[in-house]
Amino acid sequence: MKPRLVIPLALCAALAAAGCGSSKKSSSNNAATPPPSSAPSTTTTPAQKGGGGSKLQLAADASGQLLFDKTSLSGKAGKITLDMSNPAPVPHGIAVKGNGIQQKGPTVSQGSSSTVTVTLKPGKYEFYCPVDGHEAAGMKGTLTVK
Ligand SMILES: [Cu+2]
Structure with missing residues (x-):
C-alpha cells in the first residue's frame, strides 16, 4: 500500500x-x-479625489481679536488641509491636535495664509492658533471628522 x-x-x-x-x-x-x-x-468619487483630500478654509479675525471666523469645522476622514488666511495685523497660524495628532502650520503675518495638512480618522479634533497665548485667549475651534 x-x-x-x-x-x-x-x-x-x-x-x-x-x-x-x-x-x-x-x-x-x-x-x-x-x-x-x-x-x-x-x-x-473621482470628483473628490481630484482635490487630493478636502480643504477647509477659515480666517483669523480681521479686527485683530484673538479669534477665528469659525469655531467649528467639519470634514471627511482622510487627508484634510486647513487653510487659514490672516487679514489681521497680528501674526497667526493654524494647527490641529487631538487623538494623538499634533500638527502646526507656520505663523504668518497680515495678508498671508497658514496651512496645515493632516490625515485624520473620524473623531473630534481641535484647531487652534499655535502663537503663544492665542489658543488660551479663544483662538480655537472644533474640527469634526466623519
Ligand atoms: Cu493667533
Whole structure:
C-alpha cells in the first residue's frame, strides 16, 4: 500500500509543482476579478479625489481679536488641509491636535495664509492658533471628522 501511495504522491507533487504555479495564478486572477465589480461605486468619487483630500478654509479675525471666523469645522476622514488666511495685523497660524495628532502650520503675518495638512480618522479634533497665548485667549475651534 505504502509504495503505491508514495509514487502517485511524488508524481502529483512533481506535476503540481508545475501545474500549481499556473493554477494559483489563475485562481488569484479570479480572486482579483470580483473587486472591479465593486469598483464602479468608487467611480462616483473621482470628483473628490481630484482635490487630493478636502480643504477647509477659515480666517483669523480681521479686527485683530484673538479669534477665528469659525469655531467649528467639519470634514471627511482622510487627508484634510486647513487653510487659514490672516487679514489681521497680528501674526497667526493654524494647527490641529487631538487623538494623538499634533500638527502646526507656520505663523504668518497680515495678508498671508497658514496651512496645515493632516490625515485624520473620524473623531473630534481641535484647531487652534499655535502663537503663544492665542489658543488660551479663544483662538480655537472644533474640527469634526466623519
Ligand atoms: Cu493667533
